[in-house]
Amino acid sequence: METAMETAGWVGPLLVAAIKALVVLVIGWMAAGMLSGMVRKRVIANPQIDATLGNFAASIVKWVVLLLVLVAVMSIFGIEATSLVAMLGAATLAIGLALQGTLSDLAAGFMLILFRPYKLGQFVDIGGTSGTVVDINLFVTELVTPDNVQIIVPNGQAWGSIITNFSHHDTRRVDLVFGIDYGDDANAAMEIILAEAKADTRVKADPEPWVKVTNLGDSSVDLTTRIWCDAADYWNLKFEMTQKVKEAFDAKGISIPYPHTVEIKKEG
Incomplete structure (x- = not known):
């Protein structure tokens, strides 16, 4: 049977190695975070480099440092780097099958950075x-x-x-559809829409605002409006133009009908 002295002989070094490994892990983890943060800040601070590269480069630095930390921890326990490489080589097939989704994500990450969609x-x-x-x-x-x-x-x-x-181009086209009653003047309604569009400084003069009758619906004559603006103004312009045209129609007596059914009775 193994004596207490023999047990202490191998437990002591193992405990020391475990403490060293824990210290290396903690320091390595902190160093990985600090270095990745430094890389991110440096790249973002440079206006000539896309900020997207900053996050991606920082991620690469973090994982490389953590890999080195893993090698250092293994060496503390007496596993040499060459042995580690051999072990990883032998387990490549199993790891590849188990992590094929992760490896696919890794490869796709490089493609996303390369082609920048x-x-x-x-x-x-x-x-x-x-x-x-x-x-x-x-x-x-x-x-x-x-x-x-x-x-x-x-x-x-x-x-x-x-x-x-939606943000790739600097400008976007805002499409709006306004329905008016069949008894209203379509030309007058289109003039109102154009006037509201031209009065808004966010609307581009080129291409010029466009308004046409595009559909004769069951309850309304539909007027399609197309105006261009900066991409950043898209949603505010869309919402505010809808309100402005509605208020202008009310002021000019142009009605916006709601869906309804007319019942016709025949005598006889």
Whole structure:
């Protein structure tokens, strides 16, 4: 049987190694966070470099440092780096099968950074999920919805989905449809809409505002309006133009009908 002295002979060094490993882990984790933060700040502070690269580069630095920390911890326990590489090589197939989704996300992350379908701060729709891009790292893209809900999209899914970038271009077209009564003057209504559009400084003169009769509906004559503005003004202009035209119609006696049914009775 193993004596107490023999037990102390191997427990002592093991305990010392465990303490050293814990210290290395704590310091390494802190160093990874500090270095990644420094890289992010340096990149963001440089106006010639896209801020999107800052987050991605910081993520790479963090994981590289953590990998080095892992190698250092293994060496504390007597596992040499060459042995570690051999172990990883032998387990490559198993790791690849178990983490194929993660590896796919990693590869997709590099593709997203390379081709830039979206950047930080842009409002996008990724496979039916909409939000503002707040982070792109090695594995995921983080979105925040207008009502401040966090959405995490794996990079593999993002790269394999249809991406709609609403912020890619500096200008956007606002489409509005106003319905007027069949008894109202369509030309007068169109003049009112054009006047409201031209009076708003956010509306671009080129392309010029466009208003046409586009549909004869069951209850209304539909006037489609197309105006251009800066992308940042899109939603405010859309909402405010709707209100302004409604108020102008009321002031000029142009009615906006609601769906209704007319019953016709035949005698005889």
